[in-house]
Amino acid sequence: MANDSSFGGTVLKAKTEKRRPRLEDFKHTLKLFVKNKIAFVGFVIVLIYFAITILDYVYPRYLGVSNIDTAASWVKSLSTAGVPAGPTLSHGWWYIFGETLYFVPIFPVMLAALKTDITYSIIIVFIGSSVGMLLGTLSGYFGKLYDEVLMRITDIFYSVPFLILAIAVTTVLGYSLTNVVIALIIIWWPIYARLTRGVALSIKSNKYIEAATASGSSGIRNVFVHVLPNVLSVVFVQFSLDLGSIVQLFAALDFIGFNKGAPLLPELGNMLTWGTTYLTAGIWWPIVIPGIFLLIFTVAVNLMGDGLRDVLDPKLRR
Amino acid sequence: MELRYFILRRVLLLIPTILGLSIFMFILIEAVPKTLLVTPYLNPHSTIPVKIQIQNALNLLGLNYPAPIAYLFYLDRLLHGNLGLMSMAGYPSSVTGAILEALPNTLQLTIFASILSIAIAIPLGTYIGARPNSLADQAGRVFSLTGYAMPAFWLALLLQLLLGKGTILGNPVGVFPISGSYNPLLIPHPAPSWFVNGYTLPTHLVIFDSLIHGDFPLFVDSLEHVVLPVLTLTYGILAGILRFMRAGMVDASNQEYVKTARSKGVPEKLVIKKHIRKNAMIPTITVMGLLVAGLLGGVVLIELVFAYPGVGYLTTEGILNYQIWLIMGATLVFGLILVLTNLIVDVTYALTDPRIRY
Numbered sequence: 084m085a086n087d088s089s090f091g092g093t094v095l096k097a098k099t100e101k102r103r104p105r106l107e108d109f110k111h112t113l114k115l116f117v118k119n120k121i122a123f124v125g126f127v128i129v130l131i132y133f134a135i136t137i138l139d140y141v142y143p144r145y146l147g148v149s150n151i152d153t154a155a156s157w158v159k160s161l162s163t164a165g166v167p168a169g170p171t172l173s174h175g176w177w178y179i180f181g182e183t184l185y186f187v188p189i190f191p192v193m194l195a196a197l198k199t200d201i202t203y204s205i206i207i208v209f210i211g212s213s214v215g216m217l218l219g220t221l222s223g224y225f226g227k228l229y230d231e232v233l234m235r236i237t238d239i240f241y242s243v244p245f246l247i248l249a250i251a252v253t254t255v256l257g258y259s260l261t262n263v264v265i266a267l268i269i270i271w272w273p274i275y276a277r278l279t280r281g282v283a284l285s286i287k288s289n290k291y292i293e294a295a296t297a298s299g300s301s302g303i304r305n306v307f308v309h310v311l312p313n314v315l316s317v318v319f320v321q322f323s324l325d326l327g328s329i330v331q332l333f334a335a336l337d338f339i340g341f342n343k344g345a346p347l348l349p350e351l352g353n354m355l356t357w358g359t360t361y362l363t364a365g366i367w368w369p370i371v372i373p374g375i376f377l378l379i380f381t382v383a384v385n386l387m388g389d390g391l392r393d394v395l396d397p398k399l400r401r
Numbered sequence: 402m403e404l405r406y407f408i409l410r411r412v413l414l415l416i417p418t419i420l421g422l423s424i425f426m427f428i429l430i431e432a433v434p435k436t437l438l439v440t441p442y443l444n445p446h447s448t449i450p451v452k453i454q455i456q457n458a459l460n461l462l463g464l465n466y467p468a469p470i471a472y473l474f475y476l477d478r479l480l481h482g483n484l485g486l487m488s489m490a491g492y493p494s495s496v497t498g499a500i501l502e503a504l505p506n507t508l509q510l511t512i513f514a515s516i517l518s519i520a521i522a523i524p525l526g527t528y529i530g531a532r533p534n535s536l537a538d539q540a541g542r543v544f545s546l547t548g549y550a551m552p553a554f555w556l557a558l559l560l561q562l563l564l565g566k567g568t569i570l571g572n573p574v575g576v577f578p579i580s581g582s583y584n585p586l587l588i589p590h591p592a593p594s595w596f597v598n599g600y601t602l603p604t605h606l607v608i609f610d611s612l613i614h615g616d617f618p619l620f621v622d623s624l625e626h627v628v629l630p631v632l633t634l635t636y637g638i639l640a641g642i643l644r645f646m647r648a649g650m651v652d653a654s655n656q657e658y659v660k661t662a663r664s665k666g667v668p669e670k671l672v673i674k675k676h677i678r679k680n681a682m683i684p685t686i687t688v689m690g691l692l693v694a695g696l697l698g699g700v701v702l703i704e705l706v707f708a709y710p711g712v713g714y715l716t717t718e719g720i721l722n723y724q725i726w727l728i729m730g731a732t733l734v735f736g737l738i739l740v741l742t743n744l745i746v747d748v749t750y751a752l753t754d755p756r757i758r759y
Binding site for chain 2: 235236238239241242243244245246247248250251252254255256258327331334335338339340341355358359362363365367370371374377378381382384385386
């Protein structure tokens with residue numbers, strides 16, 4: 084028994100020693116990232132947006148209504164006659180950015196909209212990147228027929244512009260926002276499959292993979308233990324950059340009119356659709372303000388992603 | 402490999418891609434309920450019972466057969482240029498006809514936007530790339546970052562608000578019309594013979610047709626209509642080209658041959674023009690294909706916002722009226738355009754850089 088525990092002890096020790104460089108590496112990465120002030124500002128803005136989204140889930144009543152999944156609770160009158168109030172400080176905090184269609188206050192609905200926009204975007208990018216990463220890494224590592232077939236399939240997805248492909252797939256699935264999400268997942272994985280395939284190909288030719296194979300590691304084990312962790316950083320950068328484009332695409336599809344049956348859903352693209360009602364009357368705030376709110380997020384995500392790329396790309400750092 | 406073999410190989414590679422695309426479109430069509438697919442093929446005024454009409458339509462489309470055979474029917478129709486039928490008020494009943502009527506307008510917008518963005522981005526990218534980290538460079542970075550992050554349809558709405566005629570009441574800069582491709586009030590009441598179904602002959606482009614037929618006021622009006630959509634489209638791709646041009650310039654100016662050129666006393670202007678810019682163009686050309694993909698996606702939204710009668714606008718109308726064949730046909734057409742542009746980009750790439758052969 085004593086022998087066993089001492090044996091276990093050495094294993095444990097070896098493990099902690101093995102881990103330390105990774106932890107230091109992470110600390111170093113973090114330090115480099117924080118140093119890049121612009122990227123850090125982007126990161127903080129993204130965090131604020133995420134915090135609002137979480138608040139929408141855990142304490143929706145901060146917005147002053149009982150149900151934030153529809154703008155119905157804010158509607159004052161279902162007529163488009165009359166002019167919505169402009170940005171003003173005199174009607175209290177929620178009316179600071181003015182009103183939009185049906186005299187709904189813009190500010191709280193904009194905050195509620197993040198629940199839809201950010202949740203769906205994260206779901207899309209997360210599932211798309213996981214599936215794509217797995218297929219791409221396996222394809223890059225094992226190659227041969229499987230690789231050829233997968234790459235030809237991604238070719239097809241690349242031969243149609245994403246927005247148009249999303250339109251076609253959503254039309255087939257039926258008009259609803261859930262189907263928009265499914266359609267975007269269906270078209271989004273090939274990006275990751277291609278990206279990770281390239282990285283896996285370059286990792287495959289490394290000496291340590293050869294060493295692992297020589298010491299009896301199977302192909303699947305190699306993929307999960309040696310290749311995937313190295314692919315992750317590239318995927319993570321792409322993930323953060325894609326969050327911005329997906330939010331845009333999602334809003335665009337909603338704007339085109341795929342949100343059948345939910346005309347009052349708080350969603351930034353939908354809010355822009357409401358705003359177009361008053362476009363020719365020269366009422367600018369229902370269009371400009373939700374758009375800026377969306378733009379701040381996409382710019383912040385891009386700044387953060389660029390910063391992450393600089394830090395995580397081993398060729399660029401040090 | 403010789404250039405012509407490279408081009409031949411590249412063209413042959415198109416076939417599997419286009420076939421793959423048609424299979425993908427067929428899978429999508431198969432997933433749609435059959436009743437929706439045959440709806441435009443039915444004639445409500447016919448004396449033949451609807452049930453028999455549906456059966457006839459299914460037989461005609463090959464949808465009664467197993468999927469592989471139904472696909473051959475579909476492929477056969479595609480090869481004959483038949484994209485299916487549609488029933489939308491004010492449009493022809495053939496999808497191919499409707500798309501062909503609208504396609505020139507879409508191509509016009511994308512080509513104008515491409516020319517404009519390249520004409521701005523190449524000199525601007527050269528200027529910025531020759532001065533990395535200067536004030537101009539920082540401004541350029543902000544400009545291209547916002548271009549990347551800006552949703553195209555929101556920019557379109559903003560331009561309508563800022564520059565659109567009759568939007569902000571008494572808007573002093575509002576000069577450009579915000580919807581359509583021409584002002585219908587400018588057309589005399591019995592429309593001239595070169596007007597058919599709201600489209601002009603022979604090119605379907607009001608700008609050129611009005612010039613051909615000597616209608617100068619209509620020409621000016623249609624030019625005004627094209628300004629805002631083109632500006633919106635340009636901004637998005639301009640940002641992309643600028644970003645790559647700048648990176649290419651910085652990359653090329655660190656090369657040894659640039660140092661050699663400078664040390665042997667070549668004037669700085671010539672170094673930038675002949676040694677740096679020429680080499681910076683190569684990576685820029687490679688991304689053009691990607692940018693065209695973005696351009697074609699953006700054109701759908703922009704035509705929707707500006708009600709510009711191109712394929713994108715037609716598609717969004719089709720979405721509202723649930724015209725499956727129209728949406729699938731437009732997707733296929735956009736796919737073909739993208740595949741062909743990529744071919745042109747690859748060939749241009751091979752022509753500009755003799756080192757590159759696959």
